[in-house]
Amino acid sequence: MEQREDWEPKIVGFLCKWCSYAGADLAGTSRRKYPANIGIIKVPCSGRVDPLFILKALRLGFDGVLVSGCHPGECHYLTGNYRARRKFAITKKFLEYLGVDPRRLQGSWVSASEGDKFAHVVTEMTKQLKEIGANRLFADDK
């Protein structure tokens, strides 16, 4: 299918409320510019991110999924982000094996004070998704 000139990727971001979500907030309040391509879902901890959330987002046609939590060692619940990493890692590797472009699923550690980093992550991801184009994985027409 032809991609329209003005097409914009849609990203779902699962952000931990203690860090990355606050980081995104900071990016906003300090007027850091970042693409409006991301829709944010607040989670209590990155450990809450069930791989099913990721799959469902791709199934619904979102072009990319971002999972973001507190830096290693800084999780509010001490170990949630380490557990998140195991789940995230197998999901990412497995999807890649199935033929999903690994850039569609990204993870980052962003603290509450890293508004700049958050803006950077979203900018980069949006750029990459523009390169690979719309998610037609679950589309019926091919």
Added chain:
Amino acid sequence: MINSARQQRLIDEAKALLKQGKVRWIIGFEAGSLKFTTTPLITADAGDTSRLVINSFIVNNLSNFLPELEGRIGIVAKGCDSRSIVSLIQDSKVRREDVVILAVPCSGLIDLAKVEQLIGKDRDEIDAISRKDDKVIVTLAGAKREFSISEALYDNCLACELPTPQEYDILLGEPILPSNEPAAGQKKLDELKKMSPEARWQFWKKELERCIRCYACRNACPACYCQRCFVEETEPQWLLPIPHWQDNLMFQITMDIHVAGRCTDCGECQRACPVNIPLRSLTKEMYDIVADLFHFKAGMDKEALPLMTHYEQEEAEDLIG
């Protein structure tokens, strides 16, 4: 013959266990109603134990029944099955003291579908299939034909890492070492990896278009034991019950994620599938990912903690920026 000697030993041991009241149940295999098949035998009656068999067709991973039965159980286990038992113990689904493991050193199971392909004949026309060292011998209209094990065993058996259970109570026969044909067992996955990402996705789309969502794969899997599976959840409803390929594929991917670190590459899911979807090319890749990222192999180390209940501080670091 070695097989019949250890079969007799199994019968004697199982009978004694039941008679002495050391177990309430015996789970093993008996001859199936079709040629070259076996079927699970679950019994509390010592008289039934004479029907127990050990041969190259004892395919089921019987550990699947453990969480369902009350009381102490004597169970026949091949290497991979014993790994599933260890994994179930680690998950607190089964207590070690509630099982008596009757361990069968396993030289690999014969894949009937492969044999049929090799000789171009249906199983009904085959007179006998036997195993001698690293050969499989098929007798057809009185004539014998020999095949190498790499042609005739199940892929997961070729890649088997633990033919003889490590964890057992009674060992039936001499221990066997891994056959070392892992390359043959990996062939299908290697072929997939050579394809472009788009072609791979199309491959799985095509395969899962045939899935009828009977859930036989899930039900056959000892690692898949939830009382309520996500596929049946309605709030939220993750999947539609209609077998569209999209939901079928989502089901498979999620099942593979759920059994990560508990899947022992026993091959049961693929054997259970009525439409022959090559499920092992999914489960084995997840098995390899887990081994590669976390140096974890289900049921190999009984001291290990379940994969998803712990972590190392430094692992998979390059995957998250």
